[in-house]
Amino acid sequence: MARICRRKAEIVLVAEEIIFEIIFMLTMLLNRRRNRGGFRISNVQRLSRYKMVDRIPQQLEHMNELTELSDVDCFNNLRMNRDTFNRFCYLLRYYGGLVDGIYVSVGEQFAIFLSVLSHNSKVRVVEFCFKCSSHTVHQHFHNVLRTVLNLHDILLATPTTVDDECTHPRWKHFKGCLGALYGTLIDVTVPELDNARHHTKNE
Numbered sequence: 001m002a003r004i005c006r007r008k009a010e011i012v013l014v015a016e017e018i019i020f021e022i023i024f025m026l027t028m029l030l031n032r033r034r035n036r037g038g039f040r041i042s043n044v045q046r047l048s049r050y051k052m053v054d055r056i057p058q059q060l061e062h063m064n065e066l067t068e069l070s071d072v073d074c075f076n077n078l079r080m081n082r083d084t085f086n087r088f089c090y091l092l093r094y095y096g097g098l099v100d101g102i103y104v105s106v107g108e109q110f111a112i113f114l115s116v117l118s119h120n121s122k123v124r125v126v127e128f129c130f131k132c133s134s135h136t137v138h139q140h141f142h143n144v145l146r147t148v149l150n151l152h153d154i155l156l157a158t159p160t161t162v163d164d165e166c167t168h169p170r171w172k173h174f175k176g177c178l179g180a181l182y183g184t185l186i187d188v189t190v191p192e193l194d195n196a197r198h199h200t201k202n203e
Helices: 001-036 043-049 052-068 071-078 082-094 106-119 125-132 134-150 190-196
Strands: none
Touching: 052 071, 052 082, 052 106, 052 125, 071 082, 071 106, 082 106, 082 134, 106 125, 106 134, 125 134
């Protein structure tokens, strides 16, 4: 009986030593990861990096450069001038129901949307330019896209046929037609006298 108790005590001591060594090794690994950069970052410093209040002046400055300084800068970056941008924001706000976020206005949401579409920008690039997270870029892009699709009755013009009284030199020959997209091939038989005018160097 005494031998069994002694054996149990030895097993308990060995188990305690193994657990202590495991805890010690885990503690060393955690300390190495924390001090990998040569200095230890406190929790206060980590939180201070992601304060949105500190980013608001930079966001306002960026939006001011995009939409307030000149039509040239606005067109080069967003592919529309300032007047068109402001009119579109009005439609999104008062007809589409798009609302300002806590930190992102309707204008900035629309600018994010246009930056992705007009330049095929990656989310990381837009995130850096507008000083926001990738989640914010995704969220507002899809919100604006949903709103634009809901405004299709206002944004898409209903095509009208060329009436019989049309006297426009370009369209009077296409009476009753809706028109064609640019680049659409239309099979036309040209009189022999006019063939030379319409031949290209490849024909």
